[in-house]
Amino acid sequence: MAYLDHAATTPMLPEAIEAYAATAHEVGNASSLHAPGRQARRRVEEARERIAAALGARPSEVIFTSGGTESDNLAVKGIFWARRAAEPRRTRVVAGAVEHHAVLDSVEWLARQEGAQVDWLPVDEVGRIRVDALRETLAEHADEVAVVSTMWANNEVGTVQPVPELAALAAEYGVPLHTDAVQAVGQIPVDFASSGAAALTVTGHKLGGPIGVGALLLARDAPCTPVLHGGGQERDVRSGTLDVPGIVAFAVAVEAAVKGQQEFAARVGALRDELVQRVREVVPDAVYNGDPADRLPGNAHFSFPGCEGDALLLLLDAQGIACSTGSACSAGVAQPSHVLLAMGADEGRARSSLRFTLGHTSTAEEVDALVAALPGAVERARRAGAVRKPAAGRPTAGRSAAGEAAPPH
Amino acid sequence: MRVLAAMSGGVDSAVAAARAVDAGHDVTGVHLALARNPQSGSASAFATRPHRSVARGCCTPEDARDARRAADVIGIPFYVWDLAAQFHADVIEDFVAEYAAGRTPNPCLRCNEKIKFAAVLDRALALGFDAVVTGHHARLGPDGRLRRSVDLAKDQSYVLAVLTREQLAHSMFPLGDSTKAQVRAEAARRGLAVADKPDSHDICFIADGDTRRFLAERLGEAPGEVVDAQTGEVLGTHQGAYAYTVGQRRGLRLTRPAPDGRPRYVLSVTPVTRTVTVGPAEALDVSTVYGDHPVWTCGEPTTVECEVQMRAHGETVPATVTLAGGRLTAHLHRPVRGVAPGQAIVAYRPDPAGDVVIGSATISQALPETGRGVPVGAA
Structure with missing residues (x-):
């Protein structure tokens, strides 16, 4: 994991x-x-x-x-x-x-x-x-x-x-x-x-x-x-x-x-920098959020345009990669992050964000695993994001009618 | 297969998810948050009593917690998906609009059509899942045919009949061969705490069960007259025609009884003139039913002898059903009382292995045997 x-x-x-x-x-x-x-x-x-x-x-x-x-x-x-x-x-x-x-x-x-x-x-x-x-x-x-x-x-x-x-x-x-x-x-x-x-x-x-x-x-x-x-x-x-x-x-x-703070900042910071660089290589349009320099050494935070953070989380979780979308309410329903919104991000960018944070047990293998799984997850999440159209006005007409009739049996 | 189990927090969906695991599928549990403002953090949210007694429905924090605990016991990943906006637009607003138009909607059916097997299924497929599994009581075999549950009292094929073949091809209903009692016993055997959780009966977004007040809050007062179908006499007034459903007998508040002393029933609701028409029970008898938006689960017939059901848990009657020009016509072989426009008409082919759903449509109009007189339903 x-x-x-x-x-x-x-x-x-x-x-x-x-x-x-x-x-x-x-x-x-x-x-x-x-x-x-x-x-x-x-x-x-x-x-x-x-x-x-x-x-x-x-x-x-x-x-x-x-x-x-x-x-x-x-x-x-x-x-x-x-x-x-x-x-x-x-x-x-x-x-x-x-x-x-x-x-x-x-x-x-x-x-x-x-x-x-x-x-x-x-x-x-x-x-x-x-x-x-x-x-x-x-x-x-x-x-x-x-x-x-x-x-x-x-x-x-x-x-x-x-x-x-x-x-x-x-x-x-x-x-x-x-x-x-x-x-x-x-x-x-x-x-x-x-x-x-x-x-x-x-x-x-x-x-x-x-x-x-x-x-x-x-x-x-x-x-x-x-x-x-x-x-x-x-x-x-x-x-x-x-x-x-x-x-x-x-x-x-x-x-x-x-x-151990200095040693931590040096080691984990270097690993985080590697993570950031490699994530940008595999997902070139990822947006790196936060201060690029003056930030916590263990923190990497991205928005992945077209994705929903919770869809990405689910897909990465299924591959044994644990990360976070940020804030969640008690029912577990993801809200757009107030932090991203305060930074001027629109709701889409706020909802498309994912946080990766490293710590004292982090290894290069964990970064490798993320980099291997991320492109596929982003691709799938984009597809899922595309089907989530805003709800229409009056919807009773259904997805039925002649156009969708199945072949005779 | 990778399957997504929609888990309401009730016993059925929990057992369905567990059975999907037993069948060898890679199962992920999802609870759908459908209420716009779940009462998170309220003092009662995580009360010690096992099952709440006041709030009902399927999307309270307690239900999310019950679903999460069931997923823990089953041993599957679990997430909450927020579909409150879609649910509001596609189910609640539709519900209100249908009543405003003088029809009687079935929101569970709409939720299946628009949310569970549309928004959720589409997202699941895009995320790489192969199917959605739910705890509905209905059978869905490898032939792709939707059949009634073995437990006829709990059968939910009626509210699933709106699903297309394509939707059914990505659906799993593992409970169709079991009775509700068997499902509860199995839940207890599996150590699922929801084994004895009461069934939900009411409309999930009307927590207190008071549909009339729910509609009044949204549609406001729209007073009108209650009129005798035969004499045209005004028998009383009402505060909103939307509060009346074809076949309704109670709460008419008529100023005087019928001359023959027999009870009167709502025969039709006409929103434009705000008129509620009432008459004797036999005037509710209909023999011809028309339906819009037909869905043919089993391929498209022109004319078929079958049985039709026109409300959830309602009786079935033999009928000749014809599909022409995107419209369904059912000639009932014996009259049926109290057919409300807006409900679904579902056609079944009787089968010892479970009646097969042939198709469904939304009832637009129902006519009495003679084909004359006041058509029952919305004018």
């Missing part, structure tokens, strides 16, 4: 699995006062320190969560609530138009449920947020803005955002900036302190850790109202019994990913 969907989730590192299993044998609630509890707490705090060190944060800034979606929800809603509570005029949320749904839908929820006004930051044709748009928004509304959220790197097209620049701008106006760095950590350098962000989302399963554990790096001075209430764990910002084995394995993975 060729697994070309590392951006969805990437295999756990062997050392993370080992750390998980070893810790899972131990008993102890990190909130308990007895010896096993203290032991569990020690594991958590060691993990916290390792993650903080790897990502340029202070240990107290690491809030463990269940992963990217929770961290994004906590940052966007929590900072909004806290800032508005302190200053009622702060009812604006500023976010990138190409954010992950965890941010997008949180922002829309705030608009719907809390009456927040939203400024969506437009992107250019490669998917990069326009810094001048943030400048304009802040110049006009800085005293109304509760929070800004812009991702570090886009999960679909891989474009890296100018986060330090955006964060510096936000800081200039005294507005906290949250950044979803789920796709970035381990692929490109990420340093919380020097980024200037007030909050940063990271998750385990995109970098070799387990699914279901992540963190929000939250600056000490960034106000944040909790979403989950309960036992008061994690500075009272995120209640809930800590997943000790998950956190330990997460820390092992973060440390390994950050330590």
